[in-house]
Amino acid sequence: MTTRLTLSIDAMGGDNAPDMVIDGVEAAAKQNPELRFLLFGDETRLNEMLQSHPAALASSVVRHAPDVIGSGDKPAVALRGGRQSSMRLAINAVGDGEADAVISAGNTGALMAIAKFVLKTLPGIDRPAIATFFPTMRSQSVMLDLGANIECDANNLMQFAVMGEVFARNVLNCEHPSVGILNVGAENLKGNKEVRDAAEMLQQTHLPIHFHGFVEGDDIAKGTVDVIVTDGFTGNIALKTAEGMASMFGFFLRSALTSSIFGKIGALIARPALLKFKAKFDPRLYNGAMFVGLNGICVKSHGGTDGFGFANAIGVAVNLVRNNFNEGIKEDCAQLLEDRDAAILAAGEGDTDNSEAAAG
Amino acid sequence: MTTRLTLSIDAMGGDNAPDMVIDGVEAAAKQNPELRFLLFGDETRLNEMLQSHPAALASSVVRHAPDVIGSGDKPAVALRGGRQSSMRLAINAVGDGEADAVISAGNTGALMAIAKFVLKTLPGIDRPAIATFFPTMRSQSVMLDLGANIECDANNLMQFAVMGEVFARNVLNCEHPSVGILNVGAENLKGNKEVRDAAEMLQQTHLPIHFHGFVEGDDIAKGTVDVIVTDGFTGNIALKTAEGMASMFGFFLRSALTSSIFGKIGALIARPALLKFKAKFDPRLYNGAMFVGLNGICVKSHGGTDGFGFANAIGVAVNLVRNNFNEGIKEDCAQLLEDRDAAILAAGEGDTDNSEAAAG
Numbered sequence: 001m002t003t004r005l006t007l008s009i010d011a012m013g014g015d016n017a018p019d020m021v022i023d024g025v026e027a028a029a030k031q032n033p034e035l036r037f038l039l040f041g042d043e044t045r046l047n048e049m050l051q052s053h054p055a056a057l058a059s060s061v062v063r064h065a066p067d068v069i070g071s072g073d074k075p076a077v078a079l080r081g082g083r084q085s086s087m088r089l090a091i092n093a094v095g096d097g098e099a100d101a102v103i104s105a106g107n108t109g110a111l112m113a114i115a116k117f118v119l120k121t122l123p124g125i126d127r128p129a130i131a132t133f134f135p136t137m138r139s140q141s142v143m144l145d146l147g148a149n150i151e152c153d154a155n156n157l158m159q160f161a162v163m164g165e166v167f168a169r170n171v172l173n174c175e176h177p178s179v180g181i182l183n184v185g186a187e188n189l190k191g192n193k194e195v196r197d198a199a200e201m202l203q204q205t206h207l208p209i210h211f212h213g214f215v216e217g218d219d220i221a222k223g224t225v226d227v228i229v230t231d232g233f234t235g236n237i238a239l240k241t242a243e244g245m246a247s248m249f250g251f252f253l254r255s256a257l258t259s260s261i262f263g264k265i266g267a268l269i270a271r272p273a274l275l276k277f278k279a280k281f282d283p284r285l286y287n288g289a290m291f292v293g294l295n296g297i298c299v300k301s302h303g304g305t306d307g308f309g310f311a312n313a314i315g316v317a318v319n320l321v322r323n324n325f326n327e328g329i330k331e332d333c334a335q336l337l338e339d340r341d342a343a344i345l346a347a348g349e350g351d352t353d354n355s356e357a358a359a360g
Numbered sequence: 361m362t363t364r365l366t367l368s369i370d371a372m373g374g375d376n377a378p379d380m381v382i383d384g385v386e387a388a389a390k391q392n393p394e395l396r397f398l399l400f401g402d403e404t405r406l407n408e409m410l411q412s413h414p415a416a417l418a419s420s421v422v423r424h425a426p427d428v429i430g431s432g433d434k435p436a437v438a439l440r441g442g443r444q445s446s447m448r449l450a451i452n453a454v455g456d457g458e459a460d461a462v463i464s465a466g467n468t469g470a471l472m473a474i475a476k477f478v479l480k481t482l483p484g485i486d487r488p489a490i491a492t493f494f495p496t497m498r499s500q501s502v503m504l505d506l507g508a509n510i511e512c513d514a515n516n517l518m519q520f521a522v523m524g525e526v527f528a529r530n531v532l533n534c535e536h537p538s539v540g541i542l543n544v545g546a547e548n549l550k551g552n553k554e555v556r557d558a559a560e561m562l563q564q565t566h567l568p569i570h571f572h573g574f575v576e577g578d579d580i581a582k583g584t585v586d587v588i589v590t591d592g593f594t595g596n597i598a599l600k601t602a603e604g605m606a607s608m609f610g611f612f613l614r615s616a617l618t619s620s621i622f623g624k625i626g627a628l629i630a631r632p633a634l635l636k637f638k639a640k641f642d643p644r645l646y647n648g649a650m651f652v653g654l655n656g657i658c659v660k661s662h663g664g665t666d667g668f669g670f671a672n673a674i675g676v677a678v679n680l681v682r683n684n685f686n687e688g689i690k691e692d693c694a695q696l697l698e699d700r701d702a703a704i705l706a707a708g709e710g711d712t713d714n715s716e717a718a719a720g
Contacts, residue, residue, distance in 0.1 A: 137608050147544050150552050184507050184596040192510050192593065217600025221608035230597075233552065236544040237594055238601045240577025245605035248497050248581035249641075253613070256637035263633030270617060270626025277616035281609075 004034050005321055007314060008099035011041030012068040012086040013106025014303045014310075018042070021105065022049045022056055023307025028314040029055035035318070038093055040065045040086040065089045069110050071303065078110035079117055087111060091118045094296040101297035101317035103288075105310060111300055112148055112291060119296035122326065124333025127152075128293035129160050130232070130300070131167060132239070134286050136223025142167050143220065143228040146289060147236035154197035157181065157229055161202055162336055163292045164227035165209050166328035171319050172226065180215035180225035182234060190214060194231070207335050246281050284309035288316030293329070297321055364394050365681055367674060368459035371401035372428040372446040373466025374663045374670075378402070381465065382409045382416055383667025388674040389415035395678070398453055400425045400446040425449045429470050431663060438470035439477055447471060451478045454656040461657035461677040463648075465670060471660055472508055472651060479656035482686065484693025487512075488653035489520050490592070490660070491527060492599070494646050496583025502527050503580065503588040506649060507596035514557035517541065517589055521562055522696055523652045524587035525569050526688035531679050532586065540575035540585035542594060550574060554591070567695050606641050644669035648676030653689070657681055 009025060011018040018041050025037055036059055039046050043064035050057040065086035069078045082088050087106050093099040095118040104111050112128065121128055131144035144160050145152065152160075161179050168177030181199055183191040188199070191214065202211040212225045217238060220228060230238065257267040267274060279285075283302070287309040291298040297320045301313035320326075369385060371378040378401055385397055396419055399406050403424035410417040425446035429438045442448050447466050453459040455478040464471050472488070481488055491504035504520050505512065512520075521539050528537030541559055543551040548559070551574065562571040572585045577598060580588060590598065617627040627634060639645075643662070647669040651658040657680045661673035680686075 135608075137611050150544065182597060184510065184593055217597040217602075218604030218607070220601055221604035233544055234594055234597055237542060237577040237590075238597055241580055241598045241601045242577075242605050244578030244581035245602050246609070247578070248495075249606070249609040251497050252640055253637055256633045256640075257630060259636075260633050263630045266626040266628070266630025266633065268626070269629060270623045273616045273620050273623030273626065276619075277613055280612055280616075 004036055005101075005318060006036045006038060006099045007317060008038045008090045008093040008102040009040065010087045010090040010102065010104035010106055011039045011046055012065065013104040013111075014301065014305070015071075015105075016304075016306070017105060018046060018049060020306050020310055022046070022053050024301075024310025024314060025060065026053040026056040027307055027311035029059045031311070031315075032318065033059070035059055035314075037061070038063055038090070038099055040090040040093075041068075063089060063093075069107050071107050073107055073110055075107075075109040075113035078107065079113045082110070082114070088114055088118075091115050091296075091298070094298070095119055100321045101299065103299045103301060103310075103313050103317050105301035105303050105305065105313070108147070108300055111298070115291055115294055115296070115298045119294045119298065121293050122295055122329055122333060124337045125159050125163070125293035125329070127156055127159075128291050129163065130289050131164060131292050132286065132289045133172065134220075134239075134242070135280060136221055138223030140172055141220070141223055141226055141228060142172065143230065143235060143239065144292065145230065145232040145235050146239050147232045148291070149232040151233070152194060152231035154194050154201055157194060157198035157231070158201045158205075159293065159333075159336070161198070161209065161211075161227065161229045162207065162332045163329050164229060166332055167290070167292065167325065168226040170323040170325050170328050174226045176210050177226035178210045178212040179227040179229060180212045180219065182220075182228055182230035182238065183214035183216065185216065186214050198229070205336070205339055207332055207339070243283065246283075250278070250281070284312060286312075288313035290316060290320060292325075295326070297326065364396055365461075365678060366396045366398060366459045367677060368398045368450045368453035368462040369400065370447045370450040370462065370464035370466055371399045371406055372425065373464040373471075374661065374665070375431075375465075376664075376666070377465060378406060378409060380666050380670055382406070382413050384661075384670025384674060385420065386413040386416040387667055387671035389419045391671070391675075392678065393419070395419060395674075397421070398423055398450070398459055400450040400453075401428075423449060423453075429467050431467050433467055433470055435467075435469040435473035438467065439473045442470065442474070448474055448478075451475050451658070454658070455479055460681045461659065463659045463661060463670075463673050463677050465661035465663050465665065465673070468507070468660055471658070475651055475654055475656070475658045479654045479658065481653050482655050482689055482693060484697045485519050485523070485653035485689070487516055487519075488651055489523065490649050491524060491652050492646065492649045493532065494580075494599075494602070495640060496581055498583030500532055501580070501583055501586055501588060502532060503590065503595060503599065504652065505590065505592040505595050506599050507592045508651070509592040511593070512554060512591035514554050514561055517554060517558035517591070518561045518565075519653065519693075519696070521558070521569065521571075521587065521589045522567065522692045523689050524589060526692055527650070527652065527685065528586040530683040530685050530688050534586045536570050537586035538570045538572040539587040539589060540572045540579065542580075542588055542590035542598065543574035543576065545576065546574050548574075558589070565696070565699055567692055567699070603643065606643075610638070610641070644672060646672075648673035650676060650680060652685075655686070657686065
């Protein structure tokens, strides 16, 4: 028996909202008839659209939200001014315990700022991160942070590692996920102070984390580790570089196969194989970035996706709720806080021992 | 009439040295009979090998170097202890004016440390950078830094922009190259202080640089700009992420086409088109990372390449020498230094005007 989940939907966020959102809800409702949706947005428009989406209609309740946060709105402005927006009200539903998770395809910065304000961070987590999973040559990996935190210290990176590990274990079903920190080389001395300190913390933690060590950019696609930890600046650039490469590859493959008659004939015969290959890199399959470290499940869909992609983002949220993702983080963070207290205590004792040396 | 160039070769650097190095010299010598090579390494071995490489034999002089710098040696150790190494003696030849450029497939960190020590940086350049060019959907771009400088300030990034622009103009033959700074978003407020300050400097410079603004990771493959400027940490990770994606794409394409009989038949018919496609991503074609900002041309070949790849790295060095790359940088840096003096002067005047306010 599965519990009935309630998902709060920002129906107005995204390039083609609310159309693609309602298409996504329709697809998700067909696939999981036990889901229940709270749709926040323009009441009249949404009710009208639901008439042609029977599965969504049967499982949704529409809640009117007079405002919409624009894709160009600054997070601080959206936080202050957007109290009646579809995004804010959708997040509030999770904060109030009315819904189990929120999904939005709207402005990422605003979504993070409002989610952080309304839901707060989990105990032991200083800053939430954005995580996503993607295909590798081995299977799938999760990477975080992807842009929520431009600058990160070693503690932040350590917390990302803990959250990523829980994710890989509970959602990707890896039994003993391996964790790597993204760096410019595998040797201990490589990189900046932040990554070196975080590596030391991961080596010393009492948590049963399998820390692989540093990994390099090419290890992402290789699938060398299950969890890739990095700051939001580097993570965002690595992810988008990878997306760009996938587009370029597709572009040159198409042009190679269409530039000669033999290429065209060969492609026609190999069509099922090529379509299977293409599907593997369909970005809609990997749609749904998770805001991790919040006291509530929040999933960000790509703004430019379609109904199929939005349904996938809903699926990600369902997975996180079903697998008790946040409970797992809470448990591990309790140990992390104990570790930290012990370190502070140990440092305090060290200080006393060396007080004269330090003063001299 | 082309001047006869002399290239200094570290014959012992790289995984398969000296074999692949001599293969590379042979290929380059055949293609450019006017090149002259100074080969540094184990005299007996090199002379023996040259017997089976007639073009290399005809254009090379062997210089004995008793030592070799290992791939795991630390830069500082290599600098102090490697005075009789093939790498050091090869760089010395450029420092002494005996050779026009040096090419090595050895330890990157050691090569940069020794090259910096022997050749010194160009006036106006605080830190040399590693640059490479790569294919885009539009044509080719150059990106720097790729790992020489883990942390960079706005001045460093500005200098990278100047060097990259000269490179795109003189070597890639772009008439008005566009320059972008790699960031997590295109808006002015995005990113860290370093990239924002560098962007402001590029907007205000008197140099005729076409500054596009910020670019994101996916703009690398799109070819949105001709020159991509970034710090060595981010650049290294972006480049290796891209390399990893290319491998993954090839891997999945092969497995898709070999997993069914129709895939196999189609691939056979489309073979010439697929081979053309594969060649486009041959990393050997893009072999040869340039150490820019040094008072001498230094090119780093990939350690694991073969003779074809090493010959390409030689070609990169020849291109840099022929196109007066360093003269171009010197001219632009003179303007950069003038800009900086003017800014210091202006700031000084500003200080005087506001001295009371500042004191209060």
